[in-house]
Amino acid sequence: MIEKKSFVNTMDSFASGFAAVDGTGDACSFVTYLDLIHSMPFFQECKRQSYRKLGIRPGASVLEIGCGNGVDAIILAGMTGPEGRVTGIDVSSTMLASARTRDCTGIPSPHYVLCDASYLAFSDDMFDAARADRVLQHTTDPATVVREMARVTRPTGKIVVFEPDWETFALWPGEREVTRRILNFWCDRIPSGWAGRSLYGAFRTAGLSEVSAEPMNLVITNLPLARKIFDLETTVSLAVGAGIVSSRETETWSDAQVLADEAGQFFSSLTFYMVTGTKRG
Ligand SMILES: C[S@@+](CC[C@H](N)C(=O)[O-])C[C@H]1O[C@@H](n2cnc3c(N)ncnc32)[C@H](O)[C@@H]1O
Numbered sequence: 307m308i309e310k311k312s313f314v315n316t317m318d319s320f321a322s323g324f325a326a327v328d329g330t331g332d333a334c335s336f337v338t339y340l341d342l343i344h345s346m347p348f349f350q351e352c353k354r355q356s357y358r359k360l361g362i363r364p365g366a367s368v369l370e371i372g373c374g375n376g377v378d379a380i381i382l383a384g385m386t387g388p389e390g391r392v393t394g395i396d397v398s399s400t401m402l403a404s405a406r407t408r409d410c411t412g413i414p415s416p417h418y419v420l421c422d423a424s425y426l427a428f429s430d431d432m433f434d435a436a437r438a439d440r441v442l443q444h445t446t447d448p449a450t451v452v453r454e455m456a457r458v459t460r461p462t463g464k465i466v467v468f469e470p471d472w473e474t475f476a477l478w479p480g481e482r483e484v485t486r487r488i489l490n491f492w493c494d495r496i497p498s499g500w501a502g503r504s505l506y507g508a509f510r511t512a513g514l515s516e517v518s519a520e521p522m523n524l525v526i527t528n529l530p531l532a533r534k535i536f537d538l539e540t541t542v543s544l545a546v547g548a549g550i551v552s553s554r555e556t557e558t559w560s561d562a563q564v565l566a567d568e569a570g571q572f573f574s575s576l577t578f579y580m581v582t583g584t585k586r587g
Pocket of ligand 1: 395396
């Protein structure tokens, strides 16, 4: 039995909403969404690799850009220990409020600052390392954020950024032309849907050395999970509202995915890039 979707949704999608969570009218759903991401093995492994690449030692001072609900900042604070200091910044006061109330028993509390990643309120060379995880896609100019991260990191310190490239988003099944229209609409609603592919050049332009870019691929073959992670229903609803696709086209598109899911054949994937660089000594 195919579940019919009405494709009427007035909510902002996770595509554009993360740029200004406090103004969405439903900030709590963005906090909950981050908890779902943190529960997924793919993201847990990517995060572990990013912590390792920062080369953190006890006593280090680390900047976490776009810290969201504080999960990574607390893990980093456990790594830097009582002599270290982790500073998490975010443009959303709802996210920072959630981070401040998160349990960090036995771990030094991170220090949280309301701040835009494009204009970091810190002096030059202040941190031993800086990290950003799925944040620069929500800014209009990822290169500016990378330049700011490089400015506030001390010479020889590491910078690690992890971002998706939304034009690598693939879904199957679905009529090819309709799929392209919906996925391009999704990509173009994100302030920097091409953040992933732009990072290598941004790191080089910022004067960083030892720059490496590693692709990491997320595959989701469970339609209900894909709908949540990729916010498919909201996106499709917004695409209908914008005249990109018709309701009839999206119903056919969605039905094909439901049938494929029931047969164990649904497929979706997205490539992220983890880019690492060192500030020159
Ligand atoms: C997808 S969430 C990722 C949060 C966190 N890094 C994580 O991995 O759970 C994006 C975060 O970036 C924040 N953000 C968006 N634009 C920002 C900006 N210009 N400066 C600082 N933070 C920003 C959002 O408020 C949100 O908390």
